[in-house]
Amino acid sequence: MELTGKVALITGGSNGIGAAAARRLASLGAHVVVADVDADQGKAVADEIGGVFVRCDVTVPSDSADAVSAAVREFGGLDIAFLNAGIGTGCTLGDDFDVEKYRRAMAINLDGVVYGIHYALPELLKRGGQAIATASMAGLMPTAGDPVYGANKAAVVALMRALAGAHPEVRMNALCPGFSDTNIIVRLRSTLEEIGMPIIPVSAVVDAFMSIVEGSGTGEAWFVQSGRPSEPFGFRNPPGPRAADGSRIAAAQKDPISIVLKEK
Numbered sequence: 114m115e116l117t118g119k120v121a122l123i124t125g126g127s128n129g130i131g132a133a134a135a136r137r138l139a140s141l142g143a144h145v146v147v148a149d150v151d152a153d154q155g156k157a158v159a160d161e162i163g164g165v166f167v168r169c170d171v172t173v174p175s176d177s178a179d180a181v182s183a184a185v186r187e188f189g190g191l192d193i194a195f196l197n198a199g200i201g202t203g204c205t206l207g208d209d210f211d212v213e214k215y216r217r218a219m220a221i222n223l224d225g226v227v228y229g230i231h232y233a234l235p236e237l238l239k240r241g242g243q244a245i246a247t248a249s250m251a252g253l254m255p256t257a258g259d260p261v262y263g264a265n266k267a268a269v270v271a272l273m274r275a276l277a278g279a280h281p282e283v284r285m286n287a288l289c290p291g292f293s294d295t296n297i298i299v300r301l302r303s304t305l306e307e308i309g310m311p312i313i314p315v316s317a318v319v320d321a322f323m324s325i326v327e328g329s330g331t332g333e334a335w336f337v338q339s340g341r342p343s344e345p346f347g348f349r350n351p352p353g354p355r356a357a358d359g360s361r362i363a364a365a366q367k368d369p370i371s372i373v374l375k376e377k
């Protein structure tokens with residue numbers, strides 16, 4: 114795919130999946146804004162690919178706004194917003210529950226995506242662009258080892274599916290990798306190896322990311338798992354209301370909240 118002239122903003126672009134996506138997009142001709150709290154790595158990635166680094170803490174709304182402004186100022190607009198910054202939370206409930214750890218995990222993994230899309234949306238609308246958020250397999254399945262991570266990643270999946278309906282002019286999708294070869298799994302690596310859990314190369318995660326970029330779908334959550342091609346996860350339709358005689362109700366296809374909000 115030729116991306117010459119396209120502009121991408123990548124949060125968490127200094128390392129791992131974000132940095133690899135930055136390199137791939139730049140190799141296809143895109144201008145990339147690398148937005149991250151890790152300035153040393155971020156500047157190095159930006160310099161390498163002829164992009165721009167912006168120090169951005171995704172938990173701070175004005176930082177997300179500044180990152181979008183940088184894309185417009187430096188490269189004239191925004192076509193791809195990749196909301197990818199994230200952390201493993203290590204936050205347990207019960208005796209060891211730590212409110213600060215919990216709030217920080219939600220702030221980076223969920224608020225960061227909300228703020229990023231909020232500020233990118235006006236620019237994405239101008240150019241018919243797209244937003245992709247990095248969720249996780251943990252957002253598609255129970256994650257007993259890190260329930261708070263599972264919760265904020267499931268929220269990211271739900272957010273992108275809902276935003277796809279709310280903003281049909283901008284493609285909104287989630288990327289859901291399994292265990293991938295980045296800094297986030299450093300503490301897990303030896304256990305993953307011991308139990309025989311394959312670790313996904315970052316290039317495979319970026320392949321899936323590019324399938325989304327190049328595709329046409331919206332409201333999808335693409336899983337990335339070892340040994341199988343990535344594709345949108347097939348959600349089952351949830352049960353809708355039924356009439357007393359058990360027949361379907363036409364209104365179940367409508368979204369009453371949207372109707373009420375439009376009328377106000």
Ligand SMILES: NC(=O)c1ccc[n+]([C@@H]2O[C@H](COP(=O)([O-])OP(=O)(O)OC[C@H]3O[C@@H](n4cnc5c(N)ncnc54)[C@H](O)[C@@H]3O)[C@@H](O)[C@H]2O)c1
Binds near residue numbers: 298
């Ligand atoms: N590697 C995996 O196994 C895996 C699996 C599923 C999902 N993910 C998700 O992929 C995304 C990228 O992670 P990764 O695996 O490349 O890990 P990584 O640690 O290599 O990269 C994460 C990046 O996010 C940045 N970051 C952290 N807090 C930030 C903040 N407040 N503001 C801005 N940037 C911040 C870090 O500096 C880092 O550059 C994350 O959302 C992560 O949850 C990773």
